[in-house]
Amino acid sequence: MKEALLGFSKEITHLDGNKFKISKQNVTQPGEVIKIRNKGMPVYQKSEFGHMFIKVRVDFPEKLTPQQIEGKFTYKITVANKLFAKRNTW
Secondary structure (H helix, E strand, C coil): CHHHHHCEEEEEECCCCCEEEEEECCCCCCCCEEEECCCCCECCCCCCECCEEEEEEECCCCCCCHHHHCCCCCCCEEEEEEECCCCCCC
């Protein structure tokens, strides 16, 4: 919850093994899609890469503990990589 409300920074491992960081400094909505330019799959017969689209999942707790009710939340944010070779404009 805290990361979804205040921002986050995560390290992503690409399919080719390279690692890079993504971050967001403000509120992240569940299901939001983040576009990372030129980190997607290679474009067919060109020396360029498409864009990577990362769909964000926010995990909410099923029940709140007394500490969470008082505002001390534990949180988890997960990113799922969606790779597209096609150049989309989002």
